Amino acid sequence: MNPSQSEFDVVVVGAGFSGMYLLHKLRQLGLSARVLEAGADVGGTWYWNRYPGARCDVPSMEYSFSFSSELQQEWRWTEVMAAQPEILDYANHIAERFDLRSDIEFSTRVVSAHFLDADQRWQIATDTGRRYEARFCVMATGCLSVPNTPKIEGAEHFAGDIFHTGNWPAEGVDFSKRRVGIIGTGSSAIQAIPVIAEQAQHLTVFQRTPNYTMPAHNRPLTDEFRQKAINNYDAIRQQQRESMTGIVGYGFGFGGADNVEPTETILQTTEAQRAALVEEEGFVAIRRFADIALDPEANELACDMYRQQIERVIKDPQTAQGLMPRDYPMGCKRPVIDTNYYETFNRDNVTLVDLRRGGIETITANGVQTAQGHFEFDTLVYATGFDAMTGALQKIDIQGRNGEKLRDHWEAGPRSYLGLQVNGFPNLFTITGPGSPSVLSNMLVSIEQHVDWISDCMKHMRDRQLQCIEPTLAAEEAWVAHVNEVAEGTMFTAPSCNSWYLGANIPGKPRIFMPYVGGVGVYREKCDEIAANDYEGFVLSA
Numbered sequence: 001m002n003p004s005q006s007e008f009d010v011v012v013v014g015a016g017f018s019g020m021y022l023l024h025k026l027r028q029l030g031l032s033a034r035v036l037e038a039g040a041d042v043g044g045t046w047y048w049n050r051y052p053g054a055r056c057d058v059p060s061m062e063y064s065f066s067f068s069s070e071l072q073q074e075w076r077w078t079e080v081m082a083a084q085p086e087i088l089d090y091a092n093h094i095a096e097r098f099d100l101r102s103d104i105e106f107s108t109r110v111v112s113a114h115f116l117d118a119d120q121r122w123q124i125a126t127d128t129g130r131r132y133e134a135r136f137c138v139m140a141t142g143c144l145s146v147p148n149t150p151k152i153e154g155a156e157h158f159a160g161d162i163f164h165t166g167n168w169p170a171e172g173v174d175f176s177k178r179r180v181g182i183i184g185t186g187s188s189a190i191q192a193i194p195v196i197a198e199q200a201q202h203l204t205v206f207q208r209t210p211n212y213t214m215p216a217h218n219r220p221l222t223d224e225f226r227q228k229a230i231n232n233y234d235a236i237r238q239q240q241r242e243s244m245t246g247i248v249g250y251g252f253g254f255g256g257a258d259n260v261e262p263t264e265t266i267l268q269t270t271e272a273q274r275a276a277l278v279e280e281e282g283f284v285a286i287r288r289f290a291d292i293a294l295d296p297e298a299n300e301l302a303c304d305m306y307r308q309q310i311e312r313v314i315k316d317p318q319t320a321q322g323l324m325p326r327d328y329p330m331g332c333k334r335p336v337i338d339t340n341y342y343e344t345f346n347r348d349n350v351t352l353v354d355l356r357r358g359g360i361e362t363i364t365a366n367g368v369q370t371a372q373g374h375f376e377f378d379t380l381v382y383a384t385g386f387d388a389m390t391g392a393l394q395k396i397d398i399q400g401r402n403g404e405k406l407r408d409h410w411e412a413g414p415r416s417y418l419g420l421q422v423n424g425f426p427n428l429f430t431i432t433g434p435g436s437p438s439v440l441s442n443m444l445v446s447i448e449q450h451v452d453w454i455s456d457c458m459k460h461m462r463d464r465q466l467q468c469i470e471p472t473l474a475a476e477e478a479w480v481a482h483v484n485e486v487a488e489g490t491m492f493t494a495p496s497c498n499s500w501y502l503g504a505n506i507p508g509k510p511r512i513f514m515p516y517v518g519g520v521g522v523y524r525e526k527c528d529e530i531a532a533n534d535y536e537g538f539v540l541s542a
């Protein structure tokens, strides 16, 4: 790397999996590139989310890159679903194997990206004071990279340590001898709670909305199984690319996997049959039913089965009632899987505070004051999620043609063509942006697809000596309408649903369903068709 060089063909923002793979592809194309990364090293989400229990919910054999045959033949995953340290090792391995760090500037946060109309180039400014210029600017900024810390009165008076799951200290936290309070019961909290509870003197869980979570059944991978998968990688990867979610659950047969085909209809069962199923199979009994994803009545019956199982697992009846999700359908929020989540609430050192019985009023010097009373602790953990999908992009002052601000363009919610480009912002690409399957899919599959599409597009432009690419407003509007249309009628957009997919976790954020529900395979076909059709919906200019 030439440290003083500031002009490039491409500036990439973010050195998570997408930024790293894009850098590798750009080098293969012979384009000059610089990656700017706020963290001190690679890994993106797996660099920041080091909270206890952090783990992927996609099988490791599938949550991995397919672009290098040698890489996928040689890397050895140890568990069905890898824990954060192993995934970060994988990210580091990729950085070393492809010698990526030499073109990445770490501890460098991008503060603005402005399109210079006269030069048709992007000017990128950073918090280190350095500026860069590039023909293309690619935002590889991640979908869940801006932690959300809710504004709760009194927070500044809390006297103990404060942590956020999405920005966890690299050196870790020793919870022994600590009384811990954790706010939130989303995926991060559901993973962290059982692990913190084992260490801490006491753990108090502040829960605003109980979640639906299924047992993860994680386990070590045997050499035999791993080798079988490695031998079949070409077929597995092809199935992933053509699937709905980018996950085929190769040989695992657990939730979220496309190969678990529900066949029965819950509406045809009797109350006694449902109770017997819960007794026999527990939470997973629900997975056999095909009608709960679309029919609200069927969904409510499944929720009822779910609550029955909580009643069976949790010893204290009031805690059991407190943990029962009500008033919103299963499948509206991102599915959660866990290890020993409910069992943890049977421990003597764990207290559930069901905020539906009286919410948080203030944070005090030594705990949380709720309408139900004061709860004391000395360490506060926010497991309160992220300003998802648009947060990282909106944090940067992005200005396109004629100084139009992305924040203004997206005032009523994100608008994008294919989740790849925005009208008025030439040569700016977003990887796994809003309007693409992104968070509804195995991110590594979606990242590879976007990076391949973007780098093919850059090659196409170079071969034809084209300078700029930008979607038409009509194409953008039609795509946004399509994204909304396919989401309508699903549990994701049910009126009682408040999820981060809809931006509902951030006060004031427009309520728009952001990812594309149509599926990874269908989406890939559309993107490929558009490219083959001379980049239909885009304007390419010399």
Ligand code: N01
Binding pocket: 055, 056, 057, 058, 144, 150, 151, 152, 165, 183, 184, 185, 186, 187, 188, 189, 191, 206, 207, 208, 209, 334, 337, 360, 383, 384, 385, 386, 439, 500, 505
């Ligand atoms: O965040 P969340 P997360 N007072 O937004 C609560 C991915 N991920 O970090 O539901 C009290 O889901 C909030 O309550 P409510 C995955 O895609 C993956 O857990 O808004 N509570 C909720 O309980 C996931 O979906 C993995 O009522 C407040 C919680 O905080 C995404 O990241 C693991 C509050 C936030 O839950 C985000 O998960 C971890 C307030 N003022 C994460 N504000 C795996 O791969 C918020 N809450 C397994």
